[in-house]
Amino acid sequence: MEGEAGAASKEPKTARGEATRRAILDAAEKVIGRLGYSEASIGSITREAGVAQGTFYIYFKSKDEIFSELVREMGRSLRHRISDATADIPGRLNAEREGLRAFLAFVAEHPELYRIVQEAQFVDPEAYRAYFRAFAEGYRQGLAAAAASGEIRPGDAEIRAWILMGIARSLGERAVVFGHQTPVDELVETAHDLIVNGLKR
Amino acid sequence: MEGEAGAASKEPKTARGEATRRAILDAAEKVIGRLGYSEASIGSITREAGVAQGTFYIYFKSKDEIFSELVREMGRSLRHRISDATADIPGRLNAEREGLRAFLAFVAEHPELYRIVQEAQFVDPEAYRAYFRAFAEGYRQGLAAAAASGEIRPGDAEIRAWILMGIARSLGERAVVFGHQTPVDELVETAHDLIVNGLKR
Structure with a gap:
C-alpha cells in the first residue's frame, strides 16, 4: 500500500x-x-x-500486518516469560517443569493465543511456522546441552524438542479450547513425572 | 436446504x-x-x-455437510488404523509404540489431514472437538487399565492421554507442515524411549 x-x-x-x-x-x-x-x-x-x-x-x-506482528509478538512474549521463569532454575529437568508452568500460566492469561496462532496457519503460514521454529530451536539447544553434560539420557534433541512442545501445546489446548478445568500445578506434575521418569513401572 | x-x-x-x-x-x-x-x-x-x-x-x-463428514471419517479411519495396528500387541507400552507408528504412517499417506482438521476449528468447531475427544477417550481407557494392572506407573490417565496425543500430533505436524524428513521409525524410537523411560539419566 x-x-x-x-x-x-x-x-x-x-x-x-x-x-x-x-x-x-x-x-x-x-x-x-x-x-x-x-x-x-x-x-x-x-x-x-x-x-x-x-x-x-x-x-x-494493514490488518495483514498487525496480524503477523501479533503472532510474532505473542511468540516473543511467551518465550520471554518462559526464559524469565527458568533463568535461575538449576538443572534442565527442573527448568522443563518451570517452563511448562510458565507456558500454561501464559495460556490462561491469553486464552486467544490458540485461536490466533492456529488461524495463522491459514492467514500467514510463514508467521505460523516461524512461531514454532523459534520455540523448537530454543528447546533443542537446551536439550542438546543437557544430553552432552550427561544430565539427561542421550537422544535426538531436535525430535525431543518437538515432543516436549507437543506436550505443552496439547495441555494448553485441553484447557482453553476443550475447557477442562484442571489446576496448572496438577497438569505440570503429571507431565513432569512422565517427562522425567516415563510410564514404565 | x-x-x-x-x-x-x-x-x-x-x-x-x-x-x-x-x-x-x-x-x-x-x-x-x-x-x-x-x-x-x-x-x-x-x-x-x-x-x-x-x-x-x-x-x-452441502459443502458444510461433506466437510463435517470428512473430519469425522478421517478420525474414524485413523482410529481404526491404530486399533488394527495395536490389536495383537501385548502390553500397553508396546501398543503405544505401534499406535504411534500407525499414526505417523497414516499422516504420511494423508498429508491433508492437518490442514483439514486445523481448519475444522474454525469451520466446524464441534467436529474439531469431537475428533480429539474420541482419541482422548480411547487413550484414557487404555492408560487407566494399564495403571490399574500395575503395568505402568500410577498417574492421571486423562491428562496422560492429552500428553501422548500431543506428542503424536506434534511429530506428525513436524513432518507434514514443517517438512522435516525423518524416517518414521526414528521418530517412533525417540518418542518411545521418552514415553517409557523419561529423560532422566
Whole structure:
C-alpha cells in the first residue's frame, strides 16, 4: 500500500508511541481472538483500543500486518516469560517443569493465543511456522546441552524438542479450547513425572 | 436446504453407492486439503472425483455437510488404523509404540489431514472437538487399565492421554507442515524411549 520503503513495521520513537502501539496490539489480540481474522475489522480493533481509527495507520499498514506482528509478538512474549521463569532454575529437568508452568500460566492469561496462532496457519503460514521454529530451536539447544553434560539420557534433541512442545501445546489446548478445568500445578506434575521418569513401572 | 427430515447424512444403500460416496469424500480430502475450505467448491470436488456435480447431492446436502463428514471419517479411519495396528500387541507400552507408528504412517499417506482438521476449528468447531475427544477417550481407557494392572506407573490417565496425543500430533505436524524428513521409525524410537523411560539419566 505504501510502496517498498514501507516494508518494515513502523517503529514508534517515544514511550507514549510505544504504549499506544501496545494498546492496539492488545486490542487486536482480543478482537481477532474473539471474532477471527476475517470478521475483525480495523475499526473494531481501534474501538477496543480506545483510539481513533487513523491512529492505527501510524503504527501498522494493514490488518495483514498487525496480524503477523501479533503472532510474532505473542511468540516473543511467551518465550520471554518462559526464559524469565527458568533463568535461575538449576538443572534442565527442573527448568522443563518451570517452563511448562510458565507456558500454561501464559495460556490462561491469553486464552486467544490458540485461536490466533492456529488461524495463522491459514492467514500467514510463514508467521505460523516461524512461531514454532523459534520455540523448537530454543528447546533443542537446551536439550542438546543437557544430553552432552550427561544430565539427561542421550537422544535426538531436535525430535525431543518437538515432543516436549507437543506436550505443552496439547495441555494448553485441553484447557482453553476443550475447557477442562484442571489446576496448572496438577497438569505440570503429571507431565513432569512422565517427562522425567516415563510410564514404565 | 431440504427441511428438517434431511438432518442426517444420506446413507447409500448399495456397494456401488458406497464406492461413489467414498470417491467423493476422497476427492474432498484432496481438494479441501489443497485449496482450503472457502476456496474448495462442490464443482472442484466432483471434478476431482470424476462424477457429475448432481451426483454430489445424492450423498451430501452441502459443502458444510461433506466437510463435517470428512473430519469425522478421517478420525474414524485413523482410529481404526491404530486399533488394527495395536490389536495383537501385548502390553500397553508396546501398543503405544505401534499406535504411534500407525499414526505417523497414516499422516504420511494423508498429508491433508492437518490442514483439514486445523481448519475444522474454525469451520466446524464441534467436529474439531469431537475428533480429539474420541482419541482422548480411547487413550484414557487404555492408560487407566494399564495403571490399574500395575503395568505402568500410577498417574492421571486423562491428562496422560492429552500428553501422548500431543506428542503424536506434534511429530506428525513436524513432518507434514514443517517438512522435516525423518524416517518414521526414528521418530517412533525417540518418542518411545521418552514415553517409557523419561529423560532422566
